[in-house]
Amino acid sequence: xxxxxxxxxxxxxxxxxxxxxxxxxxxxxxxxxxxxxxxxxxxxxxxxxxxxxxxxxxxxxxxxxxxxxxxxxxxxxxxxxxxxxxxxxxxxxxxxxxxxxxxxxxxxxxxxxxxxxxxxxxxxxxxxxxxxxxxxxxxx
Amino acid sequence: xxxxxxxxxxxxxxxxxxxxxxxxxxxxxxxxxxxxxxxxxxxxxxxxxxxxxxxxxxxxxxxxxxxxxxxxxxxxxxxxxxxxxxxxxxxxxxxxxxxxxxxxxxxxxxxxxxxxx
Ligand SMILES: Nc1ncnc2c1ncn2[C@@H]1O[C@H](COP(=O)(O)OP(=O)(O)O)[C@@H](O)[C@H]1O
Ligand SMILES: [Mg+2]
Numbered sequence: 001x002x003x004x005x006x007x008x009x010x011x012x013x014x015x016x017x018x019x020x021x022x023x024x025x026x027x028x029x030x031x032x033x034x035x036x037x038x039x040x041x042x043x044x045x046x047x048x049x050x051x052x053x054x055x056x057x058x059x060x061x062x063x064x065x066x067x068x069x070x071x072x073x074x075x076x077x078x079x080x081x082x083x084x085x086x087x088x089x090x091x092x093x094x095x096x097x098x099x100x101x102x103x104x105x106x107x108x109x110x111x112x113x114x115x116x117x118x119x120x121x122x123x124x125x126x127x128x129x130x131x132x133x134x135x136x137x138x139x140x
Numbered sequence: 141x142x143x144x145x146x147x148x149x150x151x152x153x154x155x156x157x158x159x160x161x162x163x164x165x166x167x168x169x170x171x172x173x174x175x176x177x178x179x180x181x182x183x184x185x186x187x188x189x190x191x192x193x194x195x196x197x198x199x200x201x202x203x204x205x206x207x208x209x210x211x212x213x214x215x216x217x218x219x220x221x222x223x224x225x226x227x228x229x230x231x232x233x234x235x236x237x238x239x240x241x242x243x244x245x246x247x248x249x250x251x252x253x254x255x256x257x
Contacts, residue, residue, distance in 0.1 A: 020200040027204065037206070044204040045180050052197075102175075105193045105201075110177035117181070 005033075005067040011051060011078075013060035016104060023048040026065050033067070035140065042118040042138045043072050049111040050076040050134055056101050057081070058132065071120075074136045082128035090116065143167045143252060145209050145232050148188055151250040152236040152243055154211060158223050159232030165208050169255040172213075172244045176201045184255045190243055194218050199225045208232060214239045 007029065009022035027044040031037075047063070054061050058080020066073040083089045090112050097107025116122050121137040146163040148170075149156065156163070171182045172190035179189060179201050188209040189202055194216045202210050209232040212218055218226075218233065226233045236243055 017196045020197065020204075024200060024203060041183060041204070041206060045183065048200065048204045049177065049180060104195060105174060105176040105197050108175040108177040110175075110181050114177060114180050118183075 003069050007065040007067070009063045009065075011054045011060045011063060013055055013058070016055060019052050019055040020048050022063050023051050030067070030072070035067075035072075039072070039138055039140055043074065046115045046118045046136050046138070047074050047076075049114050050074070050136070052106055053111050054078045054080070056097060056106060061131070070140050072138045072140065074138075075133060076136075077131065077133040079131040082130055082132055083124065083126040084128050086124050086126060143250070145188070145234075147250065148209065148211070148247060148252070149234055151246050152211065152234070152238060154234040154236040157212075157218060157233040157235055158226045159209070159230070162208075162230065162232050165232070167208060167252065170244070170247055170252045171254065172240055180205065182254075187255075188247075188252075190240065190247075192216055192240060194222065196222060196225055198222075199229065199231065202226075202231055203229050209234060211236060211243065213243050 023044055030040045058078035061078030064075045088094055092113045093109040095107045095109035101107040119136040120139045123135045126132040145165045148167055166186050167188055168186040169184040170188045171179055173179050174191055174193045176197055183205055187207050189207050190211045190213055192213050211234045215237050
């Protein structure tokens with residue numbers, strides 16, 4: 001782990017138009033480091049969906065990205081409402097997002113399935129009323 | 141037969157809003173949707189995105205997917221802030237008066253495909 005680089009981002013819940021700035025920053029840093037375009041894209045998509053979820057479903061939180069020589073680990077932690085039924089939430093098309101979010105282009109219920117699709121490992125720790133922490137790994 | 145952004149532009153009779161200098165870029169597939177997660181489920185190299193949604197998240201979605209060109213359909217007006225974001229990311233942005241169905245049909249006819257997901 002001596003070669004790990006750690007990036008931390010505070011995710012603000014107030015401004016939907018800025019959601020995705022952290023993912024954008026991670027993407028450009030990984031590109032600069034010479035990580036393969038394929039891996040960069042997987043990380044970018046998975047983290048972006050997770051970041052959007054932290055803004056629309058929770059009240060923001062913190063994202064930590066760990067870059068090691070053989071994997072990238074993303075930890076997205078929020079203190080939002082939690083997910084009562086994770087299995088249901090993982091189903092393609094399932095969404096509790098209001099119409100207002102759908103008119104902004106999100107809330108199709110594809111976020112969690114996309115995060116699973118683009119990562120090698122994904123773990124959801126969630127407690128209703130306490131918050132959700134999602135850990136995702138992309139192998140290099 | 142490889143297509144370029146210029147071929148796409150010509151097929152739609154579209155106007156270039158950003159990225160006039162990148163019209164020779166290669167295009168291999170296309171995706172049309174107003175729901176960004178549907179677009180994010182689709183990850184192909186050298187793609188164009190057709191959408192009727194106009195907000196900064198369209199540019200971010202294109203950025204995450206390395207999309208070459210965003211096409212705003214049926215005369216949707218992008219504001220200067222959005223266009224500036226696209227410029228910073230080296231994207232091409234086109235605007236067409238066609239609706240989604242017609243725009244997709246014209247590109248399909250011109251030889252562009254969606255590609256298997
Ligand atoms: N961080 C989170 N906190 C609370 N609930 C969440 C969170 N992420 C996802 N969810 C729940 O899981 C559902 C499915 O999420 P997702 O697949 O991303 O679809 P969408 O965001 O389009 O609704 C959401 O509608 C929401 O109910
Ligand atoms: Mg989502």
